[in-house]
Amino acid sequence: MTIQHAATTVAPSVRAEGINQGASSGTPMVSFEGVTKRFGGTGGQPAFTALDGIDFTVAHGAITGIIGRSGAGKSTLIRLVNGLEKPSSGKVIVDGTEVGGLPESGLRDLRRQIGMIFQHFNLLSSRTAYDNVALPLEIAGVDARTIKAKVGPLLDLVGLGDKARSYPSELSGGQKQRVGIARALATDPKLLLSDEATSALDPETTQSILELLKRINAELGLTVLLITHEMEVVKTIATDVAVIDKGLIVESGRVFDVYASPKHDTTRTLLASSLALPEWLRTGIKHSPSAGDRALVRLVFFGETAFQPLTGRLVAELGSDVNILAGGIEEIGGKPFGSLVVSYSADPAVIERANRFYAETGLSTEVLGYVS
Amino acid sequence: MSPDMLLNLLLKALGQTLQMVAAAGVIGSLIGLPIGIFLATSGRGELFPAPAINRIVGLIINAARSTPFIILVVAIIPFTRLITGTSIGTYAAIVPLTIATIPFFARLVEAAIREIDKGLIEAARAMGATPTQIVFKVLLAEARPSLMAALTMTLVSLIGYSAMVGAVGGGGLGDLGIRYGYQRFMPEMMLAVVVVLIVLVQLVQSAGDALARRFDKRNRKN
Numbered sequence A: 001m002t003i004q005h006a007a008t009t010v011a012p013s014v015r016a017e018g019i020n021q022g023a024s025s026g027t028p029m030v031s032f033e034g035v036t037k038r039f040g041g042t043g044g045q046p047a048f049t050a051l052d053g054i055d056f057t058v059a060h061g062a063i064t065g066i067i068g069r070s071g072a073g074k075s076t077l078i079r080l081v082n083g084l085e086k087p088s089s090g091k092v093i094v095d096g097t098e099v100g101g102l103p104e105s106g107l108r109d110l111r112r113q114i115g116m117i118f119q120h121f122n123l124l125s126s127r128t129a130y131d132n133v134a135l136p137l138e139i140a141g142v143d144a145r146t147i148k149a150k151v152g153p154l155l156d157l158v159g160l161g162d163k164a165r166s167y168p169s170e171l172s173g174g175q176k177q178r179v180g181i182a183r184a185l186a187t188d189p190k191l192l193l194s195d196e197a198t199s200a201l202d203p204e205t206t207q208s209i210l211e212l213l214k215r216i217n218a219e220l221g222l223t224v225l226l227i228t229h230e231m232e233v234v235k236t237i238a239t240d241v242a243v244i245d246k247g248l249i250v251e252s253g254r255v256f257d258v259y260a261s262p263k264h265d266t267t268r269t270l271l272a273s274s275l276a277l278p279e280w281l282r283t284g285i286k287h288s289p290s291a292g293d294r295a296l297v298r299l300v301f302f303g304e305t306a307f308q309p310l311t312g313r314l315v316a317e318l319g320s321d322v323n324i325l326a327g328g329i330e331e332i333g334g335k336p337f338g339s340l341v342v343s344y345s346a347d348p349a350v351i352e353r354a355n356r357f358y359a360e361t362g363l364s365t366e367v368l369g370y371v372s
Numbered sequence B: 001m002s003p004d005m006l007l008n009l010l011l012k013a014l015g016q017t018l019q020m021v022a023a024a025g026v027i028g029s030l031i032g033l034p035i036g037i038f039l040a041t042s043g044r045g046e047l048f049p050a051p052a053i054n055r056i057v058g059l060i061i062n063a064a065r066s067t068p069f070i071i072l073v074v075a076i077i078p079f080t081r082l083i084t085g086t087s088i089g090t091y092a093a094i095v096p097l098t099i100a101t102i103p104f105f106a107r108l109v110e111a112a113i114r115e116i117d118k119g120l121i122e123a124a125r126a127m128g129a130t131p132t133q134i135v136f137k138v139l140l141a142e143a144r145p146s147l148m149a150a151l152t153m154t155l156v157s158l159i160g161y162s163a164m165v166g167a168v169g170g171g172g173l174g175d176l177g178i179r180y181g182y183q184r185f186m187p188e189m190m191l192a193v194v195v196v197l198i199v200l201v202q203l204v205q206s207a208g209d210a211l212a213r214r215f216d217k218r219n220r221k222n
Helices: A002-010 A012-020 A074-081 A104-111 A129-139 A146-156 A173-185 A203-220 A231-237 A255-260 A266-276 A278-281 A303-307 A309-320 A346-359 B003-041 B053-068 B069-075 B077-084 B090-114 B118-126 B129-170 B173-183 B187-215
Strands: A030-040 A049-059 A062-066 A089-096 A114-118 A192-194 A223-227 A238-243 A248-254 A294-302 A324-330 A336-343 A364-371
Touching: A012 A146, A030 A074, A049 A074, A049 A303, A049 B077, A062 A074, A062 A231, A062 B129, A074 A089, A074 A192, A074 A223, A104 B129, A114 A173, A129 A146, A129 A303, A129 B129, A146 A173, A173 A203, A173 B187, A192 A203, A192 A364, A203 A223, A203 A303, A223 A231, A238 A255, A238 A266, A248 A255, A248 A266, A255 A294, A255 A324, A255 A336, A294 A309, A303 A336, A309 A346, A324 B003, A346 B090, A364 B077, B003 B053, B003 B090, B003 B129, B003 B173, B053 B090, B053 B129, B069 B077, B069 B129, B069 B187, B077 B090, B090 B129, B118 B129, B129 B173, B173 B187
Parallel strands: A062 A223, A062 A238, A114 A192, A192 A223
Antiparallel strands: A030 A049, A030 A089, A238 A248, A294 A336, A294 A364, A324 A336
16 A cells, blocks of 8 residues: 555656656667677787677566576666667667767766666665665755655665664665665656576575566556566566577567567576476486486477376376476466476387377477386 | 983874874875875876876885985975975975875775775666766765775874974974984883874774774674
């Protein structure tokens, strides 16, 4: 209840904006046009190319995740949006304004419309939670009375109404990030940048922070651009995803589509950790079958196949020989996505019947190996 | 010498020491602070990039710091006379003490500011802060406990330095110890001077530590 109240009183302007310029609106919130970024290259040293021709857009109102391994260039990419880094060539356009063309003062005005949260929170240890949230407002020259009227509801919004007078050292990691989020929202931004915001948090806290971001996105209509190395994060909250590798966007699209049928090796590698086999299953696995072995197969259900009783039919097709070993159903980009690891006889006749069944039903499968 | 005379001499010398340390400490820190901030923020790619000037100021500071204090005292006598109109006495002694304090404190301030997590500067920049706002709202605020510790260390060093300005008639406890305790062979005077100095340093250190602790919110327990 307090949350909704806060949402309407804190940032009515942002909220209205969010509705008017929904994801369907024509111009993107952020667009990268042929952006490259090189570091160094002075004094005879070879330059390091962090970004190598990025073309990419972030839609209004979307939660877009950029995922990549460390060193892939994602930190650089997100810092180009608020001008903390300057592109070596190409354009970064935020809501119609080219960031590179702004003078310092214009850049500062733009930054006040873009909130940012960080992996290590970056809160001032000398300020209480309240004063940390007040900082961006002080910087913007907002008067004390307005600051007072804004900070309280923001702390309520992130669920820290009772921690206003606590110093960061008295708060847990999750609470610190909540302060960070409240601080990022203080100047009613239209865009929130998240730099590995959950990477220093435990899984449970990560979920609660992601839920909070999702809620803020929905209630304030705030566009969110986040970078992460964890597929889990993208899977949980993002609507759109871009996979970055060696300074290039190698794959992008709706999260569900990318997750369901990854096209690039990097995407598959990143997905693999989220679809990992249980330890006990992984140890006895062989690459080729010998007589009497069983095939270990992963069935992936998504889209059409998620809604059909295919497991039952597979059992019927192969006889009662099918053994379910691991699996789960998750929600990705708001749609169900199931993964089931089964084993059945590696007898060629059985394998053939199974493959025919997969072909008929359109079920995605992957042979993981063989076990005895 | 009667205990009364001894006490009088001691009190007078303590007064001179306090006067010199306080004056040089205040003036030296006020000048050293902005220099320290400049040193910490004017490197390449920092808030106020001026790498060339940064290097020159750094060199001057190093030169000043490597000059033995007693040589500094006599070397700047013309400058001292220009400022105070005389080259001897307690007031005159404040000039070399101040000159010695500036680079000492500036380097400590520089270290205190460099210690601050770069992430805080980045966060402030991302909020749209100007470099000046970053200095006042982030750097100085966050460095307060370290700055307090730096000030304490500076005052303690100054108490030590002030013992040497007897060379230009500055007076003070150190001078009293040398002239009476050593040259007139009065071990009780020497002992008294040493005890008073120990107590003085102890008081300064404790007060400084207490203040630094009060400013420090980094390790507060629930």
